Amino acid sequence: MKNYSIKKKILLATIISIFISTSAVGALILKSYNDEASTYSREQITISRKNFEHLVSSDVSMMSATMNALMDNPQIAQIFIQRDRDMLYKTISPLFNQLKERYRITHWYFHNAEPDKTAFLRVHQPDNFGDVINRVTYRKAIEQQGFSSGLELGKTAFALRVVAPYRYQGQLIGYMELGEEVDHFLGILKNQTGYDYGMIIKKEYLDEKEWAKNRKNHGLDNNWNNSSSSVLVDKTRDSEDIFAYAEAIDNLPDDGLVLDQISREGSVFAKAIFPIFDAGNQKVGGVVVLRDITSAYQAMQKKLALQITIVLLINIAVTLVLTRLTYQPIVRLSRLAKEIAAGNLDVLQNETQNKDDEIGDLQSAINTNINDIKAIIRQIRKQSDDVVIISQHLAKAFTEISDASEEVSHSIQELADGASKQAQDVFEARNLASEMIEISQVVDSERERLVNIVRETSSLTDNGNILIQNAVNRMNQIAETNQHNVEQIKALENSSREISTIVDMITTIAGQTNMLALNAAIEAARAGEMGRGFGVVASEVSKLADESNQAAQQIADRIKTVQSAVKHIANNINEGTRQIVDGVEIANAAGNGYTKISQSITAFLGEIGKLNASTEKLIVKAQSVMQVIDQVASVTEESSQVVLNISASTEEQAATMHDISSTSQRMAQLSTDLTDIIKKFTI
Numbered sequence: 001m002k003n004y005s006i007k008k009k010i011l012l013a014t015i016i017s018i019f020i021s022t023s024a025v026g027a028l029i030l031k032s033y034n035d036e037a038s039t040y041s042r043e044q045i046t047i048s049r050k051n052f053e054h055l056v057s058s059d060v061s062m063m064s065a066t067m068n069a070l071m072d073n074p075q076i077a078q079i080f081i082q083r084d085r086d087m088l089y090k091t092i093s094p095l096f097n098q099l100k101e102r103y104r105i106t107h108w109y110f111h112n113a114e115p116d117k118t119a120f121l122r123v124h125q126p127d128n129f130g131d132v133i134n135r136v137t138y139r140k141a142i143e144q145q146g147f148s149s150g151l152e153l154g155k156t157a158f159a160l161r162v163v164a165p166y167r168y169q170g171q172l173i174g175y176m177e178l179g180e181e182v183d184h185f186l187g188i189l190k191n192q193t194g195y196d197y198g199m200i201i202k203k204e205y206l207d208e209k210e211w212a213k214n215r216k217n218h219g220l221d222n223n224w225n226n227s228s229s230s231v232l233v234d235k236t237r238d239s240e241d242i243f244a245y246a247e248a249i250d251n252l253p254d255d256g257l258v259l260d261q262i263s264r265e266g267s268v269f270a271k272a273i274f275p276i277f278d279a280g281n282q283k284v285g286g287v288v289v290l291r292d293i294t295s296a297y298q299a300m301q302k303k304l305a306l307q308i309t310i311v312l313l314i315n316i317a318v319t320l321v322l323t324r325l326t327y328q329p330i331v332r333l334s335r336l337a338k339e340i341a342a343g344n345l346d347v348l349q350n351e352t353q354n355k356d357d358e359i360g361d362l363q364s365a366i367n368t369n370i371n372d373i374k375a376i377i378r379q380i381r382k383q384s385d386d387v388v389i390i391s392q393h394l395a396k397a398f399t400e401i402s403d404a405s406e407e408v409s410h411s412i413q414e415l416a417d418g419a420s421k422q423a424q425d426v427f428e429a430r431n432l433a434s435e436m437i438e439i440s441q442v443v444d445s446e447r448e449r450l451v452n453i454v455r456e457t458s459s460l461t462d463n464g465n466i467l468i469q470n471a472v473n474r475m476n477q478i479a480e481t482n483q484h485n486v487e488q489i490k491a492l493e494n495s496s497r498e499i500s501t502i503v504d505m506i507t508t509i510a511g512q513t514n515m516l517a518l519n520a521a522i523e524a525a526r527a528g529e530m531g532r533g534f535g536v537v538a539s540e541v542s543k544l545a546d547e548s549n550q551a552a553q554q555i556a557d558r559i560k561t562v563q564s565a566v567k568h569i570a571n572n573i574n575e576g577t578r579q580i581v582d583g584v585e586i587a588n589a590a591g592n593g594y595t596k597i598s599q600s601i602t603a604f605l606g607e608i609g610k611l612n613a614s615t616e617k618l619i620v621k622a623q624s625v626m627q628v629i630d631q632v633a634s635v636t637e638e639s640s641q642v643v644l645n646i647s648a649s650t651e652e653q654a655a656t657m658h659d660i661s662s663t664s665q666r667m668a669q670l671s672t673d674l675t676d677i678i679k680k681f682t683i
Contacts, residue, residue, distance in 0.1 A: 064149070104180050196236045245259075
C-alpha cells in the first residue's frame with residue numbers, strides 16, 4: 001500500500017471498515033436470533049412433551065377409576081363367571097355406549113385368566129373373540145397382579161390401554177381392559193399451546209395393507225411411501241410435508257430434538273420433535289411440533305436491514321467527513337509545499353488559515369514561517385529552544401490526558417458490563433413472567449374441566465335422588481297392596497294377577513336402579529376422595545336393587561302354587577311387606593346421602609368460582625409485569641448501545657492523544673536537530 005495515494009488509502013480503509021462492521025452486525029443479529037429461536041424451540045419441546053404426558057396420565061387415571069367402578073358391580077361379575085358371552089354383551093352394551101360417548105373409551109375387553117390368556121369378549125367387537133392376547137400391558141398386569149397401562153399400537157393407530165386383574169369376592173375370575181384411541185390428543189395440545197402437531201409412527205409397527213385400507217375408508221390419500229421409515233398418522237394442519245422427519249426414530253434423543261426452521265406459504269415455522277414410548281418403553285414414533293415464528297423472523301430481517309443501513313450511512317458519513325477534514329487540507333498543504341520547494345514564496349498570499357485542528361495549525365505555522373523566514377532566521381536558535389521546552393510540556397500534558405482517557409475508558413467498560421448483565425437479568429425475568437402466565441392458563445383450563453365434571457356429578461345426584469323417591473313411593477304402594485291382599489285373601493286368584501303385574505314393575509325398577517347405581521359408582525370413583533361417601537351410597541342402592549329383584553322373583557314363584565298354599569302365601573306377603581318397609585328406610589337414607597352430596601357440590605362450585613377470580617387476576621398481573629419488563633428491556637438495550645458508543649469514542653480519543661504526544665516528542669527532537677542545522681547558516 002506504500003504506492004497508494006492518501007485518497008485511495010482512505011477509500012480502501014473505509015470499504016474494509018464497512019465490510020467488517022456490516023458483517024459483524026449481521027452475524028451478531030443472526031446469532032442472537034438463532035440462539036433465541038433455539039431456546040424457544042427447546043421450551044416448546046418441553047411444554048408439549050409435559051402436556052402430552054399429562055394427557056396420558058390423566059386419561060389413565062380416568063380409565064382406572066372407571067374400571068374400579070365396573071369391577072365393583074356384582075351383576076357384571078356374576079355373568080362373567082358364568083361365561084355367558086351373549087348375556088354379558090347384552091347387559092353391558094348400553095353402558096359401553098355411555099362410556100364411549102362421555103369418556104371417549106373405545107375399547108372394552110374381558111380376558112380369560114392364565115394359562116388360557118385369550119380374549120373372552122370384545123365389547124366393541126363382539127364377534128371377535130378367542131384369540132391369544134400378547135400385548136405388553138396385559139402381560140405386565142399378569143406379572144404384577146395389578147394395574148398396568150401404556151400406549152400400544154394396533155394395525156393402524158395408537159391406543160392408550162389400562163389392564164387389571166378382575167376379582168370377585170377375593171377370587172381371580174379374569175382380566176378387564178379399557179382403551180381409548182389418542183387421535184384427540186393433538187387437538188387438545190394445540191388448544192393448550194397454540195402450536196401445530198403431527199404424530200409419526202415407525203412403519204415396522206403398522207400393517208401396510210390395513211393402513212392403505214383405513215386411509216381409503218376415510219377418503220384420504222395413501223401416504224405410506226412418503227417416508228422410508230415412518231408414516232404420519234395424525235396432524236393438526238392440512239399440509240403433510242411440513243411434518244416430514246426423514247431420520248430414524250431410534251436415533252431421536254429422549255428429550256427431543258430441535259430441527260431446522262422451514263418456510264411454507266409465506267410463513268416461517270420453528271420445528272422440533274420429541275419421541276413417543278410405548279408400554280414396553282420402546283421408541284415407536286414421535287410428535288412433531290411446529291411454532292409459527294413468522295413475525296419474529298420478519299422482525300429479525302427488518303432489524304438486520306436497519307442495522308446494516310445505519311452502519312453503511314455512518315461509514316459513508318465518516319468517509320465524507322474524513323475526506324473533507326483531512327484529505328482536502330492535506331492536498332492543499334502538499335500543493336503549498338511543492339510551491340515553496342520550487343522557491344515560489346508569493347504563493348502564500350492566496351492561502352488562508354481556516355482550520356483549528358492539527359492540519360490547520362500546521363498550515364498556519366508554514367505560512368508564518370515562510371512569511372517571516374527572512375526576518376527571523378537569526379532568531380531560529382532561540383525559537384527552537386523554546387519549541388523544545390514547549391513540546392516537552394505538551395508531551396507531558398498529552399500523556400496525562402491519555403492516562404485520564406484510559407481510566408474513563410475502563411469506567412465506561414465496567415458500565416457496559418453492568419448494562420449487559422442488567423439486560424440478561426431482564427431477559428430472565430421476562431422468561432419467568434412468561435412461565436407464570438402459561439402455568440396460570442393451564443390451571444384455568446384444569447379448573448374449567450373440573451367444574452364441568454362436578455356439574456355433571458350434581459346432575460346425576462339430583463336424578464338419583466328423584467329415582468330413589470320414586471322407588472320409595474312404589475314400595476309404599478306395594479305395601480298397601482300387600483295389606484289389601486291379606487284382607488282379601490278369599491279373592492287371592494284375582495289379586496295374584498295384580499301382584500304379578502306389580503312384580504314386573506319391581507323388576508324393571510330394580511334393573512334401572514342397578515344401572516343408576518353403577519353410573520353413580522363410576523362418578524364416585526372419578527371424584528376420588530370427595531366421592532367416597534357417594535360411592536358407599538351407590539353400593540347400598542345397588543344392593544337394594546338386587547334384594548328387590550330377588551324378592552320379586554320369590555313372589556313370582558309362590559304365585560304358581562297359590563292355589564295349594566294360601567296360608568303360606570299370606571305369611572310370605574307379610575314378610576314381603578316387612579322387607580319393603582326396610583327398603584323404604586334404606587332408600588330414604590340413600591336420598592339423604594344424595595342431598596348432602598348435592599350440598600357439598602354446591603359449596604365446592606363456590607370455591608372453584610373464587611379460584612377462577614384469583615387465577616384471572618394472576619394472569620392480568622403477570623401480563624402487566626411482562627409489559628413493564630419489555631419496556632425495561634428496551635431502555636436497557638438502548639442504554640447499553642449508548643455506553644458502547646461512548647466507550648468506542650473514548651478509545652479513539654485516547655489513541656489520538658497518544659499520537660499527539662508522540663508527535664510532540666518528535667517535534668522537540670526536530671527542533672533540536674533544527675538548531676544544529678541552523679548553526680551551519682551564516683546570516
